[in-house]
Amino acid sequence: EKGAYPYYMLKEVSEQPAVMRRLLRRYTKGASLQFDVKLLAALKDADQLYIVAAGTSYHAGLVGQALFEQLAGVRTTAFLASEFAYHQPLLSQKPFFIFLTQSGETADLRQVLVQINAKNLPSLTMTNVLTATLAREATFALDLAAGPEIAVASTKAYTAQVALEALLAKALGAAKGQAAAKAFDVEHELSLAATGQQALIDQQSAIHELAKEMFATTRNAFFIGRGTDYYVSLESALKLKEISYVQAEGFAAGELKHGTIALIEPGTPVVAIITDPTTAARTRSNAEEVEARGGKVLRIVAESLAEPGDDLIVPALNPLLSPLLTIVPAQLLAYYTSLDRGYDVDRPRNLAKSVTVE
Numbered sequence: 537e538k539g540a541y542p543y544y545m546l547k548e549v550s551e552q553p554a555v556m557r558r559l560l561r562r563y564t565k566g567a568s569l570q571f572d573v574k575l576l577a578a579l580k581d582a583d584q585l586y587i588v589a590a591g592t593s594y595h596a597g598l599v600g601q602a603l604f605e606q607l608a609g610v611r612t613t614a615f616l617a618s619e620f621a622y623h624q625p626l627l628s629q630k631p632f633f634i635f636l637t638q639s640g641e642t643a644d645l646r647q648v649l650v651q652i653n654a655k656n657l658p659s660l661t662m663t664n665v666l667t668a669t670l671a672r673e674a675t676f677a678l679d680l681a682a683g684p685e686i687a688v689a690s691t692k693a694y695t696a697q698v699a700l701e702a703l704l705a706k707a708l709g710a711a712k713g714q715a716a717a718k719a720f721d722v723e724h725e726l727s728l729a730a731t732g733q734q735a736l737i738d739q740q741s742a743i744h745e746l747a748k749e750m751f752a753t754t755r756n757a758f759f760i761g762r763g764t765d766y767y768v769s770l771e772s773a774l775k776l777k778e779i780s781y782v783q784a785e786g787f788a789a790g791e792l793k794h795g796t797i798a799l800i801e802p803g804t805p806v807v808a809i810i811t812d813p814t815t816a817a818r819t820r821s822n823a824e825e826v827e828a829r830g831g832k833v834l835r836i837v838a839e840s841l842a843e844p845g846d847d848l849i850v851p852a853l854n855p856l857l858s859p860l861l862t863i864v865p866a867q868l869l870a871y872y873t874s875l876d877r878g879y880d881v882d883r884p885r886n887l888a889k890s891v892t893v894e
């Protein structure tokens with residue numbers, strides 16, 4: 537039940553800090569991580585991880601790609617299930633498949649799972665519904681523990697997927713003796729993420745004002761970032777487009793001058809997401825290029841990189857996990873834009889919660 541919340545989406549956005557804490561309780565015991573030893577052994581044996589997903593879950597998979605490569609030192613690539621099913625890349629010698637899916641019923645993913653099961657290849661489904669088809673048919677299954685997600689726009693499942701990928705990448709990296717995994721205190725980072733998310737949720741009125749300033753009447757919008765900020769830009773654009781029908785595009789900030797800057801006109805809204813110290817200056821200069829052409833920029837910036845004039849500050853967190861924070865204002869911007877335009881936030885036109893046909 538949505539209780540005091542006007543829409544499930546706002547309730548589910550607000551539940552994200554509790555989901556982070558629940559995942560910590562579920563997958564940690566004292567200082568150790570709790571994963572099936574057989575799952576860890578199968579992952580350790582793999583020479584490449586193939587993350588297969590659709591929509592928001594694919595965007596969480598892109599973050600997972602960075603997490604598994606950097607913490608566990610294993611080559612990892614995220615694929616769109618609908619592409620992978622019919623245009624399969626060359627597989628490595630020992631592939632391991634990770635299916636990321638809130639519902640566990642997405643037909644595009646099932647198509648891939650049937651193919652890889654026919655080849656007897658190992659797989660893991662991370663899902664919010666452990667009784668779902670994709671959980672039952674994969675070799676292993678892990679619970680996202682996000683609780684039922686009712687709004688068509690996925691929110692808490694995204695952050696749960698990123699957090700669970702971080703826990704598993706840390707466990708795998710530690711099992712492999714990776715120095716990067718040892719140095720990464722996943723429990724500390726996830727509790728910081730929970731506190732940081734709450735601080736952002738508490739700023740929802742200010743974010744509502746920013747939504748009005750940026751998106752009240754616009755027909756298009758852009759989100760830019762680099763690294764994990766790029767991945768969260770893709771998810772931010774998807775949120776805005778699916779519930780407010782604004783034509784939104786997320787892309788790598790460095791690509792701006794390779795085409796998209798041609799679309800910037802006076803007043804065009806651009807959200808710049810800046811949480812990585814290695815690329816912050818470059819993304820800032822991309823934002824200035826937008827402003828020089830009259831575009832309207834909203835800067836979402838990590839506390840440690842903040843400068844006067846930045847619009848929204850997100851608390852400090854390892855840049856690998858910053859999507860856990862930066863997505864929260866983006867979800868709220870989309871929510872309020874949809875609300876102010878008078879749409880049914882939870883049930884956008886033409887969309888189903890679970891896409892069970894290819």
Ligand code: M6R
Pocket residue numbers: 590591592593636637638639640641642688689690691778887889890891
């Ligand atoms: O249940 P799944 O995670 O497999 O669903 C994947 C997509 O259909 C889903 O994320 C969709 O893109 C949402 N509407 C996004 O908000």
